[in-house]
Amino acid sequence: MKKYFKIIALFFLGFSIISCEDDGYEDFNAGETAVQGVSGEWYVKILLDNQPLSDYYLLDTYNTASNSADTLWINDNGNLYDFKVKTPVTSLDNKTFGGDNLVNQVEDYEINVNINNGKVLTNEALTEAGNVSDSIYFEAEFSDDPGTIYQFAGYRRTGFVEDEH
Numbered sequence: 791m792k793k794y795f796k797i798i799a800l801f802f803l804g805f806s807i808i809s810c811e812d813d814g815y816e817d818f819n820a821g822e823t824a825v826q827g828v829s830g831e832w833y834v835k836i837l838l839d840n841q842p843l844s845d846y847y848l849l850d851t852y853n854t855a856s857n858s859a860d861t862l863w864i865n866d867n868g869n870l871y872d873f874k875v876k877t878p879v880t881s882l883d884n885k886t887f888g889g890d891n892l893v894n895q896v897e898d899y900e901i902n903v904n905i906n907n908g909k910v911l912t913n914e915a916l917t918e919a920g921n922v923s924d925s926i927y928f929e930a931e932f933s934d935d936p937g938t939i940y941q942f943a944g945y946r947r948t949g950f951v952e953d954e955h
C-alpha cells in the first residue's frame with residue numbers, strides 16, 4: 791500500500807510542477823476594454839420622480855463586439871422594461887453616455903429608448919454595507935411610455951458578500 795501511495799504522490803508532485811510552467815504565456819496581456827471606465831455590473835434602483843419603484847437589481851454595462859470607445863451596451867437583464875440598448879459614450883474622460891431613439895435589442899419587445907444624463911462617478915457611492923464604490927446614474931424614457939422619465943441610480947458591484955442584494 792505504501793508503494794502505491796508513493797507512486798501516486800510522485801505523480802501528483804510531477805504533474806503540479808509541470809502545470810506551473812508558463813511557457814508561451816509570459817507575454818500574454820488580456821488588456822482592457824475601450825469603455826472600461828463605464829463598464830461593469832451595477833446594483834441599481836429604478837426611481838420615478840426620485841421615488842423608488844424597485845429594490846436593487848443587477849444592471850450590466852459593457853463594450854460592444856467592436857470594442858469601440860464611443861459605444862456602450864446597457865442591459866437591464868429583464869427587469870422593469872427588459873431593455874438592452876447600445877448607447878453612445880459622449881465622453882470617456884468624463885464617463886458620460888446617452889442617446890436618443892436607441893433600438894431595444896430584446897427579442898419580441900420592440901421599443902426605442904432615450905438615455906439621458908448618463909454618468910459614472912468614481913468612488914462617489916457608499917454601498918448599503920458602507921463600502922466605497924463607483925456610482926452610476928442615468929435617465930431613461932421608453933417609447934411605449936412617452937413623457938415618463940425613469941431614473942436609474944446605484945453603485946458598481948463590489949464583490950463583497952455584504953454588498954450583494
